[in-house]
Amino acid sequence: MSFKHKHILGLEELTAKEITLILDTAESMKEVSERDIKKVPALRGVTVCNLFYEPSTRTRSSFEIAEKRLSADVLNFTLSHSSVTKGETLLDTARNLEAMGASVIVIRHPLSGAPWLLAKELNSSIINAGDGSHEHPSQALLDLFTIRKIKGKIKGLKVVIVGDILHSRVARSNVWGLVKLGAEVRVVGPPTLIPRYIKKAKAKTFYNLEEAIKGADVVIMLRIQMERQESVYFPSLREYSRFYGLTREKLKGADRDVTVMHPGPINRGIELSSDIADDASSVILDQVSNGIAVRMAMFYLAASAGRNQ
Amino acid sequence: MSILIKGGRIIDPSQGIDGKGNVLIENGKIKSYPKTTKKYEGDLDVKVIDAKGKIVSPGLVDIHVHLREPGFEHKETIRTGCESAAAGGFTSIVCMPNTNPVNDNASVTEYILLKARTEGIVNVFPIGAITKGELGETLAQIGEMYEAGCVGVSDDGMPVMNSKVMRHAMEYVQAFDIPVLSHAEDKDLSGSGVMNEGEVSTQLGLTGIPCASEDVMVSRDITVAELTGSRLHICHVSTAGSVRLIRAAKKRGVKVTAEVTPHHFILTDEAVGRYDTNAKMNPPLRGKKDREAVIEGLKDGTLDAIATDHAPHSEDEKKVEFDLAPFGIVGLETALPLSLKLVEDGALTINQMISKLTNSPSDVLNLGKGTLKIGENADVVIFDPEQEITIDRESFHSKSKNSPFDGWKLKGKVNYTIVNGEIVYSG
Numbered sequence: 001m002s003f004k005h006k007h008i009l010g011l012e013e014l015t016a017k018e019i020t021l022i023l024d025t026a027e028s029m030k031e032v033s034e035r036d037i038k039k040v041p042a043l044r045g046v047t048v049c050n051l052f053y054e055p056s057t058r059t060r061s062s063f064e065i066a067e068k069r070l071s072a073d074v075l076n077f078t079l080s081h082s083s084v085t086k087g088e089t090l091l092d093t094a095r096n097l098e099a100m101g102a103s104v105i106v107i108r109h110p111l112s113g114a115p116w117l118l119a120k121e122l123n124s125s126i127i128n129a130g131d132g133s134h135e136h137p138s139q140a141l142l143d144l145f146t147i148r149k150i151k152g153k154i155k156g157l158k159v160v161i162v163g164d165i166l167h168s169r170v171a172r173s174n175v176w177g178l179v180k181l182g183a184e185v186r187v188v189g190p191p192t193l194i195p196r197y198i199k200k201a202k203a204k205t206f207y208n209l210e211e212a213i214k215g216a217d218v219v220i221m222l223r224i225q226m227e228r229q230e231s232v233y234f235p236s237l238r239e240y241s242r243f244y245g246l247t248r249e250k251l252k253g254a255d256r257d258v259t260v261m262h263p264g265p266i267n268r269g270i271e272l273s274s275d276i277a278d279d280a281s282s283v284i285l286d287q288v289s290n291g292i293a294v295r296m297a298m299f300y301l302a303a304s305a306g307r308n309q
Numbered sequence: 310m311s312i313l314i315k316g317g318r319i320i321d322p323s324q325g326i327d328g329k330g331n332v333l334i335e336n337g338k339i340k341s342y343p344k345t346t347k348k349y350e351g352d353l354d355v356k357v358i359d360a361k362g363k364i365v366s367p368g369l370v371d372i373h374v375h376l377r378e379p380g381f382e383h384k385e386t387i388r389t390g391c392e393s394a395a396a397g398g399f400t401s402i403v404c405m406p407n408t409n410p411v412n413d414n415a416s417v418t419e420y421i422l423l424k425a426r427t428e429g430i431v432n433v434f435p436i437g438a439i440t441k442g443e444l445g446e447t448l449a450q451i452g453e454m455y456e457a458g459c460v461g462v463s464d465d466g467m468p469v470m471n472s473k474v475m476r477h478a479m480e481y482v483q484a485f486d487i488p489v490l491s492h493a494e495d496k497d498l499s500g501s502g503v504m505n506e507g508e509v510s511t512q513l514g515l516t517g518i519p520c521a522s523e524d525v526m527v528s529r530d531i532t533v534a535e536l537t538g539s540r541l542h543i544c545h546v547s548t549a550g551s552v553r554l555i556r557a558a559k560k561r562g563v564k565v566t567a568e569v570t571p572h573h574f575i576l577t578d579e580a581v582g583r584y585d586t587n588a589k590m591n592p593p594l595r596g597k598k599d600r601e602a603v604i605e606g607l608k609d610g611t612l613d614a615i616a617t618d619h620a621p622h623s624e625d626e627k628k629v630e631f632d633l634a635p636f637g638i639v640g641l642e643t644a645l646p647l648s649l650k651l652v653e654d655g656a657l658t659i660n661q662m663i664s665k666l667t668n669s670p671s672d673v674l675n676l677g678k679g680t681l682k683i684g685e686n687a688d689v690v691i692f693d694p695e696q697e698i699t700i701d702r703e704s705f706h707s708k709s710k711n712s713p714f715d716g717w718k719l720k721g722k723v724n725y726t727i728v729n730g731e732i733v734y735s736g
Contacts, residue, residue, distance in 0.1 A: 012512065089629055111630040112514035113584035120583075121628070132632075134514030172514060197511040 003301040006309055007119045007126040010135035011176040019177055023145050025297035026290070032069060033293055042300050043072035049102035051094065052078045052129070053109045058264060059129055059138070062288070063106050066295035075102060084110060094118050103306075104299065107131070112169075125306045127298060133167045138298060139263055140173030142291040144181065146283065147218055149290070150259050155182035158255070160212050161203075162244060163222030163271065164193045164233075170263050171222060175203050188212035189244055192233040209244055216254040221246055221262045221271045237270060247273040259283055310356060311335045312730065313349045317360025317691060321367055322664035323680035332365055334687040337730035341683060356732075360691050363724060364659070367667040368400025368431075368688035370679045371641065373465075373544060373568060373616035376402075376433070379420060380409025385621040385708045387421065390641075391429040393619070393707035395734035397641040398723040400688035401432040401671070401678040402619075405465040406443065413438035413449035418457040430733040431726075432688070434460045434676060436490060439478045443467040448478060455485040460674045463490035465544060466591070466636075468526060470496055472533060479539035488540035488566070488674065491530045493551070494592065498522035503632055505578040505593040513584065515631060518593050524550035531558045534565060542673055543567040545618050547592035549602035556611040566673045568616040569603045571640060571647035572713070576600075580713055586627045586634035587713040590620065604656050607665060614670035615662075617644045621709030639707045642700075643714045646721035649694055653720065659694065687730040696722040 003021055011019065032040055048067045052060055060076070067074045077097060084090070094105060104125045107115050112132030119126045130136040148154055159178050165171045165187045178185045179202045187194060188206040198205060206212035213219060224240060234240045251258065260272070260280040264287075268274050312334040319330045319342070333340040333349070349355045371394065377385040385393075387404075394402045404421065406412035412421065418435050425433035437454035441447050443464040451462055462482060468491070469475045479489050499522045504510050506517020527543055531554060534541035543555060546567050558565050572590065577600050580588040588594060606612040620637025627634050648666060651657045657665070667679030678688060700717045702710040726734035 084630070084633070089625075091628060109630070111632045113631045116584045117628075117630060132514050133516075169514060172512075195511045197506075197508040200508045200511070 002308065003305050006302055006306040008137055008298050008302050009115050009119060009126065009128045011137050011140055011173045011180070012135065016180040019141070019144065019180060022141055022294070022297050022301060023148060025301060026145050026293040029296035029300070030290065030293035032296070033289070038069050039071055040069065041071045043067065043070040043303060046072045046103055046303065047075060047101045048072040048104040048106065048299070049075040049077055049097045050106045051097065051108070053084055054130070056108055056130070058288070059108065062291045063129060063295055066292050066299060069292070070296055070299055072104070075100070090114060090117065091121055094122055098122055098124055104303070125302050127302060130169055132169065133172070134169050135173045136169040137173050138291065138295050139170050140177045141298070142287055142294040143174055143220065143261060144177050145290050145294050146261065146287050147259070150283070151217060154178065157183045157217040158186070158215055159183045159218040159220065160186045160188060160216045161220045161222065162209065162212070162246065163189050163224055165189055165198060166193045166195050167225065168222050174220060175201050179203065186212045190234050190240070210250055210253055213250060214253045216258055218259045218261065219246065219254065221260065223263060223265065224267060224271055241270045245271055245273065246276055248275060251276065261287060264288070311340070311354060312727065312732070313346060313355050313357045314360050314365050314689065314691060315346050315357055317363045317365035319365045319681065320660055320663050321681040322660055323367065323668035324682060326681070327660055332681065332689065334689070334727065334730045337687055339681050339683050339685050339687050358691065358725060363691050363693050365689060365691050366663050367679045367681050368690045368726060368728065369398045369645065369666045370401045370670045370676065371399050371617050371619065371644070372403040372614060372670045372674055374402045374404050374619045374641065375407065375621065375637070376404040377621060378408065378424065379417070383623055387424040387433065388428040389706065389708040390619070391425070391431045391433065393639070393641045393705065394431045395726045395728070396706045396723065396736065397643070398645050398690040398692055398726055399431060399641055400690065400726060400728045401434065401676060403434045403436055403460065403674060405463060406436055406438040407466045411438050411443050412436070412454070413441050413443070415450060415453040415457040418454045418459050422458050431728050432678065434458070434674065436460065436465070437462045439464045439469055439489060440474060445469045445471055445474060448481060451481055452485060455487060459487070460676060461487045461490050461542065463492065463544065465490065465492045468492050468494045468496060472529060475530065476533050476537060479533055479537040479541065483537070483539055488542045490542045490544055491526070492544050493523050493526035493530055495522045495525045498525060503589060504581055505595050507578055507596055509578045509581055513581065520548040520550055520595060520599065523548050523592055524554065527551045527554050531555070531563055531565060535563050538564070540564045545570050545573065545592055545616070546603060546606065546612060547573045547595050547599060549599045552602045552606040552611055556606070556609070559611065566613045567611065568614040568670070569607060569612045570616060570618045571644050572638060574600060574603050574607065575647050575650065576713065584631040585713065586629070586631055587638055587711050589631065589634050589636055590618070590638050591636035604651065607651070608656060613665070614673055615644065615648055615665045616670060617641055621707055622711050623709060627711050638711050638713060639705065639709050642705050642707065643712060645692060645723060646698060646719035647714070649721040650719065687727055689725070689727040690723060691725040692721060692723045694721050696720065698722050
């Protein structure tokens with residue numbers, strides 16, 4: 001089958017087949033990453049711009065390595081958060097980059113929907129590297145890839161996502177992806193951070209971590225954003241950690257071979273007790289290296305779709 | 310010059326008229342309904358308009374318009390706003406005070422009315438602010454603005470959060486017998502919300518504005534109106550909860566009236582689609598049940614008027630990230646065909662619909678408009694309810710083009726708009 005999306009904006013608009021194709025392609029890209037000379041010419045002569053409106057060393061570096069392994073010319077454009085509301089508009093900035101020859105724009109933006117605005121108004125191929133509270137497709141794809149690698153499948157798995165679902169783009173993308181590939185998805189967190197309408201996405205809602213974790217094959221812990229504690233979502237980080245932090249005790253009800261994942265960076269002692277974080281660290285590092293392969297696959301498929309259009 | 314409108318279906322809910330006939334306009338007034346027209350035809354001093362197959366009704370009245378002048382002339386001016394109104398069949402419009410400077414004192418009111426007299430082609434009635442600068446703290450110069458020509462007060466767009474200030478406003482306006490118009494919204498509940506809180510906002514990762522943020526304030530305002538005995542008008546009702554609260558209040562005898570916009574009875578939050586900023590307004594487009602409830606409210610009289618909340622914004626302001634785009638859409642040039650859809654769908658009779666756009670909104674603010682009574686100023690619209698049209702934003706007379714209805718195929722074409730006996734639009 002051929003991939004027909006020139007832009008990769010979110011998992012919500014991809015079919016199960018398309019998601020599987022990205023994961024399969026990532027397998028061959030992973031093989032490239034294991035060679036002595038880790039480079040293929042797929043994007044030779046193509047200028048890719050990483051347009052980041054939020055600081056993100058990890059995601060940006062991962063994208064950059066993926067781009068370079070595909071032989072693209074890479075342009076990094078990092079703007080401060082305040083430039084979203086002041087100065088040049090997003091469209092003007094992006095048009096400038098296009099004028100410099102960028103034909104692929106990877107965008108990370110604090111406001112939901114920003115990549116859609118670019119996709120509508122520009123000719124470039126747009127890759128969403130995380131928009132507001134909306135989607136973070138490359139993170140979800142690498143989570144899916146990692147789960148598939150460890151468990152050998154996704155269909156039928158019980159996957160629990162823990163934490164701030166309301167503001168999490170990682171959660172949204174993962175819910176779409178996991179449900180489409182046939183997993184049973186549960187979301188758990190304080191009721192203030194679980195959107196009341198998430199049921200539509202076919203995820204089951206829990207407010208009690210032990211209950212949610214019963215029989216779980218995979219637990220995905222979301223990073224709690226420290227700034228949220230200033231708000232009125234929960235009383236304190238200490239209390240959050242007591243009810244929704246993952247400890248060995250709470251993990252007892254899960255499947256014996258349960259896999260704990262975290263998109264990083266971890267707040268040790270808050271989302272994860274330190275021992276769990278240590279146990280999980282090999283998976284978390286796997287996630288990081290798989291991230292490069294998955295992003296290479298995204299570029300490869302989007303570029304071929306762009307050429308066919 | 311006289312005008313004879315010949316052979317149309319005259320619908321004037323203010324007099325209970327619905328039938329074929331002729332209307333004669335002389336010296337800017339409705340002169341008579343002549344039985345025969347022969348003696349006028351061929352008279353060079355009489356312009357004859359053949360209205361066969363068309364509806365002749367009082368010119369439409371919109372009690373919720375943002376003309377943007379003074380201060381935001383790049384969005385709209387009094388001149389272009391009036392032209393947009395005329396093209397939509399409106400002969401009287403009521404403009405909100407959130408200009409810059411805010412219309413919170415008589416000198417701004419006088420400026421608006423002077424501009425309207427010299428450049429406006431329809432009747433313009435200003436609304437004054439409730440509080441100075443629409444800041445919700447101290448009362449604006451309500452008495453002086455009333456003397457200068459304001460027909461009501463509102464802090465539209467900026468709800469008065471302090472209940473005591475609202476109480477004093479509702480007491481004070483009774484000296485002038487004008488209503489308080491409420492943009493009912495609890496700002497704290499709305500937070501940084503940009504669209505209706507529901508499945509769509511959850512999917513799009515946009516912060517939601519819950520229906521409760523409107524319902525809570527409608528409830529407060531009704532309670533304060535009961536306390537003070539004031540006339541209260543609820544602007545742009547968007548939720549099933551508000552409709553329920555207003556219905557019950559009316560039953561108890563509270564002096565409350567209410568309006569609904571065409572976009573709230575036509576669209577739901579699904580229209581936001583993929584971050585379409587032309588579907589971003591406040592109150593936001595709601596769910597299916599809310600849409601059904603406001604239509605039911607129009608039907609049973611809970612909602613008195615259809616008003617557009619015409620809110621022009623420039624292309625540049627709307628072509629940004631959804632969160633950063635301003636709230637609001639233009640509405641004057643789409644209101645009539647959208648309202649006719651309610652008739653086509655069987656929700657309202659044509660008479661009810663015209664009433665919601667003429668005498669009924671006029672009564673909310675005691676404008677004395679929306680009628681074809683003999684001796685009154687001749688404000689008339691002639692339209693073809695059956696003619697198919699395609700909404701084309703490029704053809705809008707408004708300076709702004711921010712409409713979610715661009716490209717829609719609808720029925721209802723305005724043929725003539727007449728203000729004080731002058732043809733101000735023909736199409």
